[in-house]
Amino acid sequence: MTEPAAAWNWRCRSAAPFATEKTTVASERGMAVTNHPLASAAAMEIMAMGGNAVDATVSALFTLTVVEPMMVGLFGGGVAVLRLADGPEVVIDSLATAPAAARADMYTPVSDEWPDYMETEGRANRRGVGAIAVPGTLKGWCEALDRFGTMPLEAVLEPAIRHAGRGFRATPYLAACTAEAAIDLAMDEGMAALFLPGGEPVRAGALLRMADYAATLQGLAAHGPDWLYGGALGDQIAGWLAEQGSTMRLSDLAAYRTVERAPVRGSYRGVELLGPPPPCSGGVHVLQMLNLMEGFDIRASGFGTPETLHLVLEALKIAAADRRAATADPAFVQVPVKRLISKAYAEERRLEIDPARTGRFAPGVRGVESANTTHVTVADAAGNIVTSTQTINSLFGARVMIPGTGIIPNNYMYLFDPHPGHALSLQPGKRITSGISATIGFRDGQPLFAVGLPGAHRIPSAVFQFIMNIVDHGMSLQEAVEAPRVFTQGQDAEVERGFPEAVRAALAARGHVVTPVDHVAGGMGAIGFADGRMTGAACWRADGVPMGMGGGLAREGTSFWPDPRRQRAT
DSSP: OOOOGGGGOTTOOOOOSSOOSSOOEEESSEEEEESSHHHHHHHHHHHHTTOOHHHHHHHHHHHHHHHSTTTOOTTOEEEEEEEOTTSOEEEEEOOOBOOTTOOTTSSOBSOSSTTSTTOBGGGTTTSSGGGOOBOOHHHHHHHHHHHHOSSOHHHHHHHHHHHHHHOEEOOHHHHHHHHHTHHHHTTSHHHHHHHSGGGSOOOTTOEEOOHHHHHHHHHHHHHOGGGTTTSHHHHHHHHHHHHTTOSOOHHHHHHOOOEEEOOEEEEETTEEEEEOOTTBSHHHHHHHHHHHHTTSOHHHHOTTOHHHHHHHHHHHHHHHHHHGGGSSOTTTSOOOHHHHTOHHHHHHHHTTOBTTBOOOOOOOOOOOOOSOEEEEEEEETTSOEEEEEEEOSSTTTTSOOBTTTTBOOOOGGGGSBSSTTSTTBOOTTOBOOBOOOOEEEEETTEEEEEEEOOOGGGHHHHHHHHHHHHHTTOOOHHHHHHSOOEEOSSSOEEEETTSOHHHHHHHHHTTOOEEEESOSSOOOEEEEEETTEEEEEEOTTSOOEEEEEOOOSOOTTOOSSOOHHHHHHO
């Protein structure tokens, strides 16, 4: 199917039945979209210094560990999808792993039924040192910088060190997250001192200074990542964790390795797509759901109609039913990726969809990943593109601070099934699973868009709907990231309040148990590519800000006071 030109012109507007809240930014020399203005500014600062998209991404991520501390940190995990200007496309998997001493029965589950299936006695897998998995973020960022960047670590760390030491103003979003987690934060001395001054959650506009963390970042600039992965900082952290009862040891940090993976690939109505493979579920299931939709005329049924949303919800349910087989560490579990992303398999499953009535599909695993994540999308004029999702899992991770370091560690152990004998059960060295769906789209071999967002198991649903918004509904980039969303895994259908009540009623009439929600997943960031220009867009669901670089250096040979005699001579 040939798409109308408007679908690929990011400056156009479609007849979308909703109003956007933010505006796009266009440029030719570089673009960064992150979930905090200071992180986007850090990326631009690095590009202004001559850095490429990888340099800018790493600097933005370090800055986010300061200004978005509830979402991302050095002691977390994540995935980056890179399209490099010289051709290769790679995925860097720096997801967290279980310590070597972890056991399948190390937690005591409180229930064998949902919704408490993943909970354990004393919340041991969710809060405190027992919830901390071996981190991969720092190693992944530094390896990407070393292999594909152009600038030294100390240079890309400068913005983060500056904001940690001098301070930054808390956004309303950070203040709201602090209030939400205040009860747990009060239980840890370091967290309480920083985020609960005077016993009250930090207020929007308050100046936050992180002296210990600034010192840690300065030490990292001086010593490099091995300072954590087997060095003196790692020894200090591992010693404290062991004293507090953690199973993690310095040997776990020293043994940690990232994994370079080939992206999963597919297509949707002529648009080529690539995303992260397992243990991420997003790349596989976004392709699976789009394959299902290719058998329906989505453009004719229209955006936000009961007919289209019903099909979207049914596709989400089918993907959820298959998800368990595709979301475990492939080093431990055989994953049928080729079958799940094949057009033939989609044809088989499509026959199960009744356009007039909701159906029941084989049960899937209810996701337990946290929506408290961050995402960075960066591109440069040379053609390098990075779309990277990083997290410490839950809001403020394990909700403790490692004394003297300012580091807030992850609580990734909560993502392992506390019941032994299942695909997602704990095993030593096993990688956690994730719904990360960082995706790059191409048309006729040229980049068309790069997109990603936080939101845990809701991430694939949002990217799936974004791609349909672009390809089927001809939306502008801003409309595509802000458009109302739906989500289900086979239980209730979460429908954003941006859809009219009449639409929700029509879905209920088809048999869906509709639950109106304020938002599905988190703040999406995307870059669109067309005619040598880049357009950046961020949605209202987070503090996302696109920043671009235009202009350039003076024309070669230009001087402020030209010599007329020299000009005549030439």
